[in-house]
Every structure is written in C-alpha cells, then in structure tokens.
Amino acid sequence: MAQPKKNSSSPAAQYFAEVLRMLRTKAGLSQNELGERMAYTGAAVSAVETCAKPATDEFIEAAEKALEAGGLIAAAAKYLRLERYPAHFQGFVQLEQEALSVSSYCVVLIDGLLQTQEYAQRLFDHAFPPLEEDEVDRLVAARMERRALFDRKPIAVTNVILEESALRRLIGGPEVMRAQYEYLITCSERQNVTLQVMPSARAGHAGLPGPMKLIETPEQISLVYLEGQGNSSLVSKADEVGVLARRYAMIRSQALGPEESVGVIEQLAGEL
Template identity: 50%
Template sequence: MGQSAGSSGTARYFAELLRTFRKSRGLTQAQLGELVHVSDSYVSAVETCERIPSPEFIAAADEALEAGGLLAIATEHLAHDRYPAFFKDFAKLEADALSVSSYSTHMLNGLLQTEAYAQAVIGSRFPPLEDEEVERLVEARLARQTLFFRKPVALFSFVIEESVLRRRFGTRDVMHELLDHILRCAALRNVVLQVASSDHGEHAGADGALTLVETPGHKHLAYLEAQERSLLISDPDEVARYSQRYAMIRTQALGIEESAALIKQLAGEL
C-alpha cells in the first residue's frame, strides 16, 4: 500500500525508515505490534502515513528494532505533524514560548482540557470525523500539556469566560473532572487563571478570543483562530493593541481566588 499523498516529508521518511528496520529484523507488522503493544493496523497506518506515531510508539519501536536512536530522533520533528494544518505554525511557537496568554470565549484552551472533554469537543465537530482522526487529534492536544512542566519554565495566563465553563461537553462526570483539572492547573506556580464572570456587563473581550505569545527572542506575537482558520500577527502596533486589550480583560475578570471559588461552585452545581 502506498503512502498518503497529504503526508509530510518527515512522516514519509519515518515510515520508510520504520519499514526498513522492521523488514531487516524479519518482522511482520503484527509481530512488531506485539512487541510495542499496538495493533498491526496501527503499524500499518504509520507505515502508510495515515497516522502520525505517538512519542511512546516511536520510543518503543526504536528499542524493539534496535534502531540506535535513528527512529527516536524523529519524535520532535513529527510532533507538529499531529496538528491540523492551520495550527501547526502556532504549535511550534507555543512549544518554545517564554509566555502564553490566552483568552477563551467559547471553547476551553486545549492546554487545560482533559482527555474526556477533548474527545467530546472534537467528536462533536461537523461534518463528523473518523474515530481514528478524533483519537489522533485528542492525543496531539493532550501532548501539548507537557509545556506546563517544561524547562526552562514557561509562564501561562488564562482568562476564561464563565460561559465556557458552563457549556457542557460530554456527561456531568466529564465536566466535573474538567473543572477539578482546571483547578489543579491553576495551582501550578507558573499558571495564573482567571474567570470572566457573566455578571460583568460590557467588557474589553467583546471582539472574541485571542492568544499572545512571547518567543525566546522576546518577540511578541498575537494569534487568532476561528472556524479552522488562523491568523498569526507580528506587526508591533497590532500586537501592542491586542496586548492592551488582554490587559484590560484581565483587569475586568475575577481575581485568582474569586475565580477558583467560582469554579468550585460550578463543580458543585453539576
């Protein structure tokens, strides 16, 4: 079977390398799958570039095939291939950012989502996605959360509209788990999390969600996203305007302790 026409050069190179190592060891796809604890269909999907391999699969395959790190070295390069095309450039920036500031108006930032919530959100898309695509996107979204524990430490600021926390995706248990998870994230020393109360009338966030990023070179960028389209803004004057807007949004939001109390209240109402 040939490789997917839409796959990246990195994915095609990894697939060819994996197939070469597997065959040189005299293993079938099913036998390799048994060694690394995945199905033969998973191995097949990786070798045809229909699926981006997880970091765990890459590490296990490298060891099982005695590849000496030649497979493992692709982990970082393949990481961004897991994301939708419109998000890939921002994912690279986010991974290295000194700081990320996010304002969420209708959907919780992926950095704060649980697996069950992410599955419900991505699974609700229309037209519907294939189950394997949902799984791939959920896996990629959760992988971003390692940024909280990255060294050097990155700083995160989140402002979340109360309506985002009230909109139910999945069951009550899914939402309860999500709210508990948000509180755990908020307790991290490099995270500041605030809720924009629905009781507040006019506010600076009326134009919608936005994300601000500071790069290792201290360059400031703004990122906007809607309907599977994205816009990365580097013009200093525009970024300054978004930064001023975000500062006002934070000022108008509840304080840190008040925000935590509201999240606990919402969890208790489920």
C-alpha cells in the same frame, strides 16, 4: 504498462519512514529482526516503512531504543506528531511548546491546554462535519500531548482568562464538567499557571472583540494567534501585537483575581 502507485502519505510520514529504514539498514537488521527487538512484528515495521500505517508513540519509543538512534528517530517523529493537529493549528503548536509564556483569552470553550480528555472527547464528538472515530481519537491524543508544556524545562508561564459563559457550557453533561472543574482547580495550583474568570455580570469589557493567544518566544519576540471557524492568523507586526497585548492586559485587569476565579469554579462544581 501499469504505473507505480504514488505514495499519498504526508511528507512528514515519508521522512520518518525513510529515517527508520536507513537506520535499520545501517544496523544490518531485517524488518523481522528489528520487530523482534521492539516487541513488534516484522509486518508492523513494514507498515510504518511503507507508510501503510502511522507510527504510534509506543512504536517510536521502541524504535529509538532498539536502534540506539541517539535521538534521530525522536527528532523525525516531532514533525510526524504535528500532523495529529488540524493544519491551521500546526504552526501555533510548535510555537506554544517552545514558548516562554502563553497567555490566552477564551470566550466559547475552555482553553485546550486545560481540557480533560473527556471534555475534549465530547467536543470532537460534536464536530461538524462529523469526524470518524479514529480521527477523534487522534485529535484528543494530540490535545493531551500539549500538556507537556506545564512540566517542560525551562518552565513556561501560562495565563488563561475564561469567560464565565464558557465554564457554564455543560460539554458532555454534569459528570464530565465536574471532573473538568476539578482539573481547572488543580491546574490553578501550579506555580506557573494563572487562571482568571471574566464574570458574565461584567457586560462591557475589552475582550468583546474576541479570543486571542499571546506567545513570547525563546527569542523574546511577542506574537498573537487568532483563530475561528477552522481558520487562523498569526500577528507578528510590532504595532498590531502591541495593541492586542495592551488589550489583553486590560482584559486581565477587568477579570476576577485568581482566588475569586477559583471560587467561581468551585461554586459551579457545587451546583452540579
């Protein structure tokens, strides 16, 4: 006797599918009827309910509206969206999107929160092992979604320190970098964003041990996220966080001020 095929989709995808199915059934709608309300086919609804295809943002929004779900579908989709990020990064994204403040020190690349879509695209194009095109699209879209932090209420404070060498790395070539520089300048004009550059001429400074991200949670708890080579760790012990927070403060004091930093970025843009 043939064994039933196991669902190999993620728990979050299965949970979302179950919520959608239950709400549709409660509303007394067939898959075709719900599809008509959403401007989708019944087959598209079936594909999501059976986890054959992932739910897109457009599908999620249409289902929430068509079923008058009161936020239930949107809440289930929150966990589904997390799966767009690499596994080691999913925990941090949750913290980042709810944080009172996010402070980053970046050594090799521009901070993901401040990347343009084209810059991020070129980064993932150079990933090793190579990624499939649809995987690249998924990762880029997920990275762009993180920008919601800038306009979230209550407003979040964002501090970013970039090594000059990260700014000089021409990811995607001159055209992509010119747009990236312009976007950095635009971000720096936000009241809740402070952007600083660590000049390459400062050979010795407190940031030499490597990059870090400091998070202040809504409960006013301080955490530090460390990442490298596809691995990450979240530092929560008060004494360790204290050391890293003081180190970050020293890095900030050694970096160029915000106005000087924007001047460096403008100069780099002019050199292209």
